[in-house]
Amino acid sequence: MGRTFLALSILAATLPLFAQKPASAPNKPEGQVAASCTVSGRVVTAAEASPLKAARVALTREHGGSSPRMYAATSDSDGHFTIKDVAPGRYNCFATRTGYVDQPYQSNGTDSGAVLALQPGQQLTDVLFRLTMAGVITGHVNNEDGEALARVGVMALRRPTEEEMVEEELPASRKLEPTPVSSAQTDDRGEYRLFGLERESTS
Known part of the structure; x- marks a missing residue:
């Protein structure tokens, strides 16, 4: 009888300790989503450097990549464009407009242009296209x-x-x-x- 009472007393004394133990913190996700990027600039005519409205500027993953999504924007009346929420990575960039020759970014007319290497959170603001009338x-x-x-x-x-x-x-x-x-x-x-x-x- 004495042993039974002692065992119950020890069990009762330890229950509050288990009840007061704080819950373990939830596990953090293994990978964090990288901050998105922004690419902006202007589209102008090659001859007079006049702003070009309604030109389409697009970004596509170099070599396709794991995300084949295209990011694009259309220039306003001042030739300005802004492409938001772009995932970091390497992109081909080009501008098109009806009546003008398609132009890859920083192309000299005979190559495929430069590749944009965007780092997490980068804001690229000086992209310039000079389109030649077709x-x-x-x-x-x-x-x-x-x-x-x-x-x-x-x-x-x-x-x-x-x-x-x-x-x-x-x-x-x-x-x-x-x-x-x-x-x-x-x-x-x-x-x-x-x-x-x-x-x-x-x-």
């Missing part, structure tokens, strides 16, 4: 009797510049081949229209 080629395709030919493929080719040929350091016996830049098909009247062309080195 050229257009129109015409007709007829047979030897003057009849219109429909569904005939027409292609515009870009000739390499002298600077490009020098950079390639090709032997005199070799030349850089023209590259296709636009294509179209004739309609039922034999007419075609090639647009979005750079105004030089196209044939």
Whole structure:
């Protein structure tokens, strides 16, 4: 009887200790979400540096990445644009507008442009695009009797510049081949229209 009472007394004395033990703190998430980035700047004309409204500026992951999402914004009447909530990473950036040649960021016209490497929380504010007005080629395709030919493929080719040929350091016996830049098909009247062309080195 004495042993039973002693055991119950010890158990009763220890219960408050267990009850007063604070609850363990919840585990913190293993990874924190990186702070988003902002990219802003202006789009202007290459000739007069006038602001371009309604130009679309987009960011795409370099090599696709784990997140293929595209971030984009449209320029306002002053040519300004702001792309918000961009995940950190490496991006290709380019601007497009109807009637103008598409331009990758910091491209010299012959390359794919520079890559934007955005760090967590970075605010990039000086992105500038100078868009060149695009050229257009129109015409007709007829047979030897003057009849219109429909569904005939027409292609515009870009000739390499002298600077490009020098950079390639090709032997005199070799030349850089023209590259296709636009294509179209004739309609039922034999007419075609090639647009979005750079105004030089196209044939």
